[in-house]
Amino acid sequence: MSMKKKHHAALAAAGLCALLAQGTAHAGGHYVAGVEGLQGSSVPPPGNYYLGYLVHYDIDDFSAPGTDAKLPGSNTGKVTALANRLVKVTSTKLLGADYGFETIIPVTRTSLDIGAAGLSDRRSGVGDVYVGPLVLGWHGPRWDAVAAAGVWLGTGKDGSPASPGKGYRSTMLTGGVTVYLDEAKTISASALSRFERNSRTDAGLRPGNQLTLEWGVGKQFGGWQAGIVGYDQWQLGEDRGPGASPDKAGRHAVGAEVVYPVRPGLLLKGAAYKEYQVEAGTGAEPKGSLLRVSLVAAF
Template sequence: MKNHLLGAAAIVTATAATPALASEGGRTAYPNGAEALTIAALPPPGTYLLNYGYYYTADRLNDDNGNSAGPPDFSVNIVGDIPRFVHVTNLKVLGASVAMQAFVPIINVNVHAGGARQNKFGIGDIIVNPLVLGWQRKNTFFVATMDTFVPTGSYKRTNLANLGNNYWTFQPVLAVTHFNPRGSGPEVSLKLMYDFNTKNRDTNYRSGQAAHVDFAAAYNFNPLTVGITGYYLKQTTDDKVNGARVGVNGNKGEVFALGPLVRYQAGKVPIAFQWQHELSATNRTQGDSFWLKAAFRF
């Protein structure tokens, strides 16, 4: 089960304070596409470090119809390193293994829009998760949990770029993975999430709820795994300011992305690279996500 640490639960980074599209500032707490392979497979009891290198770039900001509508010379670039600390206990609850985890994103956000530019570097909104439940039924694995995004990143309502969202997000998670943990073969993973956001007290803006999914399908040639990965998000409720709906359709966002992934088992350390190209987006930026991930046991 060496590869299991490249999955399960969520990570966090901040996006730029672009114009108010698809949730406040056009951003969501979870960076879509963070997870791909072995999403639902918890490792054996122990303490682990997963390191996520992240790069997101976009020069397009879309409107309700998916057409480019951003300010002149718009671009956003986010570089992050997100250590994830996981402890899997020997406890069992309802037949499930019990784990806990925390994520501490260190990010740099650069935004250029309409001749203005701003860069911010520091710690973003962290995730805490005291209870992760994982089940195994032969070669099928399940995870149920809820991630809490804590508004620890710096935020100012007048900034072009921010490191945090200035509100809490509570995200129930259900994930499933099917693969052979003892040899080569196909693998399929799916991670379902739903976001509930509190109000930003500095702006009285409440970002709408959103349903989203990370997914991957691959073949493990042992030690090399290749496949495809992607994500889909659809906002389900309106954005609101002072209780009133924002815009004509509530600034509801939607995005779909797809791209390749590669994983190599370097001894006991799985190393994975994935790229997801956003094929369509409404009320959001449209760009590309790149990930480089590795897992280590203490």
């Protein structure tokens, strides 16, 4: 490694320590890409639902701030989260759609070992809670659509690199569509977008707004369903405040999903994703692979 590259790596590691302490190691936003997959834009019929998303994210390395190059040394981590989502879809119609509301309560365990910053941290706890007073689901002969709005509350504990809370609030807007490519509705293609506008942290840093796109193309085989899924995240605006840079973060992944109907009103889903490109913004950005198991239950 040249002296110039070593100097840049040292600066990146020093900056990483400060950024991690502010909880900005990840791209701005609360939403975890990869929790939705096949038919992600299809809202269920009126009823009460529990959706449990068990997610495990293995961090292989970190991209250095402002680049897609790896940080020097050994930099690894693991995040395991259970997002508990409760959804009520009513029989009330609004703009021709079924009206509903929801909440998400995440519980996380994070372990970080970042040699480039001389940092090791492990934390568990309840993360920032999401409250969604508006969920709209439309259903056509060969399509479904969704629109939703809500707020991620800054309720989780923050202040350390592995803390479960982000340290700021985010307003999230959702829109998406699922189309069925045959009359029997056995082949589907879906795209679900989430836009997040973030508030400031106590330190005065406001992460740039973020757009997430989750997509899936699937085929039913009797009761089973299988297909290709993926996600993309883009930071749309620059971070602003102390230590902010004009660089924007992003991540892109592709994977596969299988859906198994355990019984009427109970679905089990499993998916695996591999991130193939990650760009870092103001802070270092983790890159790795994600495993997700979802339980969807009507009650």
